Amino acid sequence: MPSLNLDPAGLPILAGLWHLDGATARHDAVAWGYAKGATQRGVELHQLTEVTGVDIEAGRVTGVQTNRGKVSCGCVVQAVSGLSAEVSRMAGFQLPIVAYPLQAMVTQPVKPFLDPHVSSSALHCYVHQTSRGEIVIGGGSDPYPLYGTRSTLELKEGLIASAVEMFPFMSEMRLMRQWAGITDMTSDYSPIMGLSPVENYYLDAGWGTWGFKATPICGVTMAEVVASGGKVPDLIAPFSLDRFDAFRQVNEMGATAASH
Amino acid sequence: MKILTCPLNGPRNIAEFTYGGQVKPMPNPTEATDQEWAHYVFYGDNHIGVVREWWMHTPSSYWFIVERHNQTDEVMRTYDPAELFDPGASPATEPVEADS
Numbered sequence: 001m002p003s004l005n006l007d008p009a010g011l012p013i014l015a016g017l018w019h020l021d022g023a024t025a026r027h028d029a030v031a032w033g034y035a036k037g038a039t040q041r042g043v044e045l046h047q048l049t050e051v052t053g054v055d056i057e058a059g060r061v062t063g064v065q066t067n068r069g070k071v072s073c074g075c076v077v078q079a080v081s082g083l084s085a086e087v088s089r090m091a092g093f094q095l096p097i098v099a100y101p102l103q104a105m106v107t108q109p110v111k112p113f114l115d116p117h118v119s120s121s122a123l124h125c126y127v128h129q130t131s132r133g134e135i136v137i138g139g140g141s142d143p144y145p146l147y148g149t150r151s152t153l154e155l156k157e158g159l160i161a162s163a164v165e166m167f168p169f170m171s172e173m174r175l176m177r178q179w180a181g182i183t184d185m186t187s188d189y190s191p192i193m194g195l196s197p198v199e200n201y202y203l204d205a206g207w208g209t210w211g212f213k214a215t216p217i218c219g220v221t222m223a224e225v226v227a228s229g230g231k232v233p234d235l236i237a238p239f240s241l242d243r244f245d246a247f248r249q250v251n252e253m254g255a256t257a258a259s260h
Numbered sequence: 261m262k263i264l265t266c267p268l269n270g271p272r273n274i275a276e277f278t279y280g281g282q283v284k285p286m287p288n289p290t291e292a293t294d295q296e297w298a299h300y301v302f303y304g305d306n307h308i309g310v311v312r313e314w315w316m317h318t319p320s321s322y323w324f325i326v327e328r329h330n331q332t333d334e335v336m337r338t339y340d341p342a343e344l345f346d347p348g349a350s351p352a353t354e355p356v357e358a359d360s
């Protein structure tokens with residue numbers, strides 16, 4: 001790793017973990033790829049259509065209200081990430097989910113110098129270079145909950161300080177963009193998948209800061225839940241909503257959520 | 261920098277504070293069922309609007325209450341917990357009325 005500082009912030013790098021099958025992907029291209037593939041297979045996507053209410057009769061969902069009218073349905077899969085707690089309220093139940101912003105930023109483009117994605121768990125910062133030459137810098141969540149996507153100076157200062165520790169030459173670079181997304185955090189950093197208190201209303205929520213990489217398997221597995229009329233596959237049984245009532249949290253934070 | 265006003269120390273940089281979760285009524289630990297306790301620990305009203313929260317001024321370890329809009333991040337009011345909790349009463353029996 002040519003330009004990496006091996007003694008960042010007085011925490012010398014003694015060893016590294018090389019994740020052989022790790023990779024990065026263009027998230028927007030993946031989302032549009034899925035949209036294209038789904039619509040070719042007959043799925044209707046309604047953009048700019050916001051669910052504003054959920055119709056429930058005798059414990060079963062019969063339709064959703066939207067800003068463009070009512071849609072009747074045989075079942076619902078709720079997968080609205082940061083707004084999970086808000087939308088579940090419309091269906092009449094609470095979720096153990098809190099919304100936290102997660103911020104990231106991009107520098108001006110430079111010639112290729114960095115192929116792998118480099119992440120420091122000590123500094124809680126990751127750096128990688130995109131195919132356009134920009135450097136993406138990201139790290140931990142905001143320190144307190146918010147349903148807003150503003151960027152803060154504090155997060156930028158903290159992350160840039162860490163990124164410059166890792167790659168000192170970056171102090172010469174300029175930031176080009178910054179953004180934030182609202183992440184749906186659970187207390188065990190694991191998702192909530194499967195059934196809900198409403199009979200035919202299924203959940204895929206609580207993915208928090210690491211749901212992108214799980215998208216393909218989530219899609220297949222939630223499709224199985226729908227097709228079987230609510231039979232929960234073994235794969236996602238540990239992620240049921242009722243695990244919290246039984247203090248059966250999933251012990252995953254170190255493995256997946258803290259650093260990626 | 262965002263400034264938060266500590267009732268004890270005055271206006272301070274937000275980086276000096278630690279968020280401590282929503283203020284919610286605690287069930288009596290000796291009488292609550294496991295499920296009631298789980299609900300208290302894991303669930304909260306994460307609705308968009310004005311929320312009442314615990315915050316600590318970290319250098320002085322002083323805990324206080326903040327009323328904040330959780331979408332605009334506007335702070336309405338900060339005050340000492342004595343306004344909500346009777347310091348002499350058992351915390352288990354002190355219900356807190358949520359307003360929004």
Ligand SMILES: Cc1cc2nc3c(=O)[nH]c(=O)nc-3n(C[C@H](O)[C@H](O)[C@H](O)COP(=O)(O)OP(=O)(O)OC[C@H]3O[C@@H](n4cnc5c(N)ncnc54)[C@H](O)[C@@H]3O)c2cc1C
Binds near residue numbers: 079204260
């Ligand atoms: C800065 C940042 C960096 C991240 N980095 C990574 C990473 O490196 N690796 C990783 O795996 N994950 C990462 N994540 C997390 C990942 O992006 C999310 O977990 C993932 O996108 C969640 O997918 P989803 O399908 O559950 O929700 P989303 O992709 O957020 O989709 C939810 C959809 O629901 C819609 N919606 C909301 N409310 C309503 C309503 N009322 N009516 C109709 N539609 C509604 C929204 O418009 C949105 O389109 C990152 C997130 C952020 C913000």
